[in-house]
Amino acid sequence: MRKAFTIGFWGVIFLFASVLAYSQRIETINGVRVVHNEKGGKLGNKPGVSIQLIRKIGDVDTTDENLAFNYPSDIAMDSSGNIYVLDSANNRIQKFDPEGKYLATFGRKGQGPGEFYNPDSIDIDANGFFYVLDTYQNRIQTMKAEGAGDRTIKLMDRFLHKLRCLKSGLLAVKGTLLYNSFDDKAKPPKLIKVLDQEGKILRSFAAAVDFGDGITSSLANAFDYVVDKNDNFCLSYAYQNQVEKYAPDGKLLWKADRPLNYASGVLKRGKMERVSSGGMNISSPEMNICSAGIAVDDKSRMWVVTLSRQLRKEEKVQTSSMIVGGVGGISNVSRKTEGNTDLRTTDAYKLEIFDSDGVLLGEIPLTHFVNSIRIIGDNLFLLDQERGVTFYQYKIIEK
DSSP states (O other), rough: OOHHHHHHHHHHHHHHHHHHHOEEEEEETTTTTEEEEOOSSTTOOOEEEEEEEEEEEOOOTOTTTOOOOSSEEEEOOOOOEEEEEEEETTTTEEOOOOOEEEEEOEEEEEETTTESOOEEEEEOOTTTTTEEEEEEGGEEEEEEESSSSEEEEEEESSSEEEEEEETTTEEEEEOOOOOOOTTTTTTEEEEEOOOOOSSEEEEEEEEEOOSSSSSHHHHOEEEEEETTTSOEEEEEEESSSSSEOTTTOOOOEEEEEEOSOOOOOOEEEEEEETTTSSSSEOOOOOEEOOSSEEOOTTOEEEEEEEESOOOOOOOOOEEEEEEEEEETTEEEEEEEEEOOTOOOOOSEEEOOOOOOOOOEEEEEESSBBSEEEEEETTHHHEETTTTTTTTEEEEEEEE
């Protein structure tokens, strides 16, 4: 009888310790709210919302040239529900009606109005104007509804990414993550830049973390961001176990983390060194992927694409880019993906849903690969860029 009591007692202690290890804990550090979420979230696999697959847009195996995308990078939707796919490597925008029927193509390769060169991202402002970030030509193209060129915004900084229009009329972009590895006085760059309509940088915020060397810091600070309906900025980091929210003026409001099934952070440092021939030897750092993107819905909930496990060797692909510079700027960009691109399904990805204060509500498992996410209204788009070359369109269903 005593033995049975002892076993039961230690079982309760173990259970209590497990609950403590994964229970939510909130603290304030340097005036910032920090949320340490419980494993699986507050509501687990019943987060009060679900998703329903509506259709797939694009297919690497299609014979329809209007659906044969080449490294698509972004997607947008207008007030009538028409869908616009930024088909980057084809230098075009493909327009589809709300039912997914192809309607039109606009844009082409070039340097003139309504033309671009491997465009990075697309957004639509409150007045219905299209904004296309043309990173390699260091500009933003604005266009009217059917692709007619409106004006060009020249950018002061190079290698900016992911353009988003703010409700205030300003523009937001991701700053460059390139560090100067050979300058000991170089400061970590700011991750977010806010621009006016002339391309002037009004403010920068969200400082990158210095990991001690340029190549490690550049990769370890890789991130995605989204802007909510109040122009707050939400960030998720690809290799750091962290989600953040900033006010429109750049003030950090909170940070959040959650238990992962794998280690986060730098597992092996990268290395970049000059060689006698004048070139450089570069070895990439090793890190596990914590996030593949973030989006926000109309209820200000954040949806983070993460992994329940790291991809197995047979699931991995690698895309390499070759950028050639010319007298007038970038003269050529080519990409190549290697690995098992025929594989379309996996159980490695899932969606984590956070409330507006950083509390993890729960999770939704996914069945395919994901490179990015975007939410517009009750439409959730997930991009498989490297394998199926497909946008999965889901409907968000409240429960």
